[in-house]
Amino acid sequence: MVNPTNMQGVESMLSQIRQYQDQAVQGVKLQSNELASSEISGQNGFANSIKSALQEVNSLQQTSKANRTAYETGEGIPLTEVVMSMQKSSLAFEATLQIRNKVLKAYEDIMNMPV
Numbered sequence: 001m002v003n004p005t006n007m008q009g010v011e012s013m014l015s016q017i018r019q020y021q022d023q024a025v026q027g028v029k030l031q032s033n034e035l036a037s038s039e040i041s042g043q044n045g046f047a048n049s050i051k052s053a054l055q056e057v058n059s060l061q062q063t064s065k066a067n068r069t070a071y072e073t074g075e076g077i078p079l080t081e082v083v084m085s086m087q088k089s090s091l092a093f094e095a096t097l098q099i100r101n102k103v104l105k106a107y108e109d110i111m112n113m114p115v
Contacts, residue, residue: 009084017095023049057092064089 064085071082 009088013088013091020053054096057089057096060085060089060092 064082067077067082067085070077071079
C-alpha cells in the first residue's frame with residue numbers, strides 16, 4: 001500500500017517540475033522587444049533560477065545523506081523515508097544532468113552553425 005505522505009512528496013516534486021517547464025516555455029515565448037527592454041533583469045532572473053534550482057538539488061542530496069546516516073546509526077527514522085529521500089535526490093540530480101546535457105547540445109549546435 002502506498003503511504004499518502006510519500007505520494008504528497010512525489011506530487012509536490014512533479015508539480016515543481018511542471019512549474020519549471022512552464023517557466024521555460026514562457027521564457028521562450030518572450031517577444032524580441034520585451035527581451036531588449038528587460039535584458040538585464042532577464043539575465044539576473046535566469047541566473048537566479050538556475051542558482052536556486054541547483055541549491056534545491058544540493059539540499060535534497062544533503063537531506064538524503066542525513067537520513068541515510070541517521071538510519072544506519074539506529075535513530076528512529078523509517079526506512080521508507082530514507083528510500084524516498086534517496087529517490088528524490090537521485091531524480092533531482094538526473095533531471096539536472098539531463099538539463100545540462102540539453103543546454104550543452106544546444107550550445108554546440110549554435111556554435112556549429114554557418115555564419
